Amino acid sequence: MPSRVRDSLVRVLSVTRIAPRVTELSLKFPPGVIMSPGQFLQIETGVTFLRRPISVAGFDEGTCTVRIIVQDAGRGSHAISRLAPGDGIKAMGPLGNPFPMDEITDGLRDGRRIWLVGGGIGIAPLIFIADSVRSKGLVIDSFAGFRDEESVWGLRELEKCGNVTASIGGFVTDSLDRAMETALPDSVMACGPRPMLRALQAICAERGIPGKVSLEERMGCGIGACLVCSCGVWTDGGRDYRRVCRDGPVFDMAEAII
Ligand SMILES: Cc1cc2nc3c(=O)[nH]c(=O)nc-3n(C[C@H](O)[C@H](O)[C@H](O)COP(=O)(O)OP(=O)(O)OC[C@H]3O[C@@H](n4cnc5c(N)ncnc54)[C@H](O)[C@@H]3O)c2cc1C
Ligand code: FES
Structure with missing residues (x-):
């Protein structure tokens, strides 16, 4: 079970530029946290x-080290990307509901075909899924999309965990669509820009493939109090609203209004 939310002063252990505007940081948390x-x-x-x-x-339970990957997209992400080893920063978390890891690992163990689909910085949480299943001796295939050659990162890591189809410049959903002509996945786990998720949702709905999507939304509090992150969902009673920070960020693909 994920541990309860807390605000910690964490220490930056390492900072590595992995693409011109993408930086990986490893952060040392106080003992007792579990992240998924x-x-x-x-x-x-x-x-x-x-x-x-x-x-x-990524998360190493033994050392309480958390890995984050940050794309320099504005003032805040730029400042995080510029942190240096030894710096201290405040980080609240873990927050939000995770991907269904038991379902993913049990499914892969039973020979079910589960695909990861990511675009841009949305690949970050999928790398954590891929690493986790690999540590259990399982393989998982991925589809990863990048805007251009300069923005490519993480492919080698995904390749350690299964087959990877990379789209550079094109739409990741086009390669996914082509792959589905030969084999259909039992489910997909996705994170990325809204247009990519919307296209994925349409492709999967057409073929009756279930899945989970992790949504990105601007946030205020991050803990369910301010409603800044509200998004639409379909429920049995029609359209309703959910907080991405508290009720998500991972939602059932069929219920999310993307
Ligand atoms: C659940 C979740 C997980 C995320 N994980 C990562 C991650 O692992 N790595 C990473 O680099 N980024 C991640 N993001 C996005 C990151 O939070 C935003 O890029 C960041 O808040 C932008 O802040 P800024 O001050 O750098 O840019 P700002 O100056 O505030 O904005 C720069 C541009 O980014 C857009 N923007 C800002 N926030 C968001 C957002 N939440 N979604 C979409 N567009 C946005 C703005 O509209 C603007 O065009 C995540 C967002 C969410 C909600
Ligand atoms: S960010 Fe405040 S409720 Fe989600």
């Missing part, structure tokens, strides 16, 4: 009033 793929941290930036939500891209 799909969960995120609200990280103080030092330059913005509001913290910024950043996905957990």
Whole structure:
């Protein structure tokens, strides 16, 4: 079970530039936290009033080390990318509901075909899923999309965990569509920009494939109190609203209004 939310002063252990605008940081947390793929941290930036939500891209329980991957997209993410080893920052988390890891590992063990589909920085939480299943001796295939050659990162890591189809410049959903002509997945786990998730949702709905999507939304508090992150969902009673930070960020693909 994920541990309860707490705000910690964490120490930056390492900082590595993995693409021109993408930086990987490893953060040392105090003992006692457990983090799962799909969960995120609200990280103080030092330059913005509001913290910024950043996905957990890896977690080592033995050392309480958390890995994050940050794309320099504005003031807050730029400041986080510029942190140096030894710096201290405040990070609240883990927050949000994770991907269904038991379902994923049991499914793969039973020979079910589960595909990861990610675009851009949305690949970060999927790397955590891939690493977790690999540590259990399982393989998982991925589809990863990048805007251009300069933005490519993480492919080698995904390749250690299964087959990877990379789309550079094109749409990841086009390669997914082609792959589905020869084999259909039993389910997909996805994270990425809204247009990609919307296209994925349409492709999967057409073929009756279930899945989970992790949504990105601007956030205020990150803990369910301010409603800044509200998004639409379909329920039995029609359209309703959910908080991405508290009810998500991982939602059933069929219920999310993307
Ligand atoms: C659950 C969750 C997990 C995330 N995980 C990561 C991660 O692992 N790595 C990472 O680099 N980023 C991640 N993000 C996105 C990250 O939080 C935003 O890029 C960041 O908040 C932008 O802040 P900024 O101060 O750098 O940019 P700002 O100056 O505030 O904005 C720069 C641009 O980014 C857009 N933007 C800002 N926030 C978001 C957002 N939440 N979604 C979409 N567009 C946004 C703005 O509209 C603007 O165009 C995640 C977001 C969420 C909600
Ligand atoms: S960010 Fe405040 S309710 Fe989600």
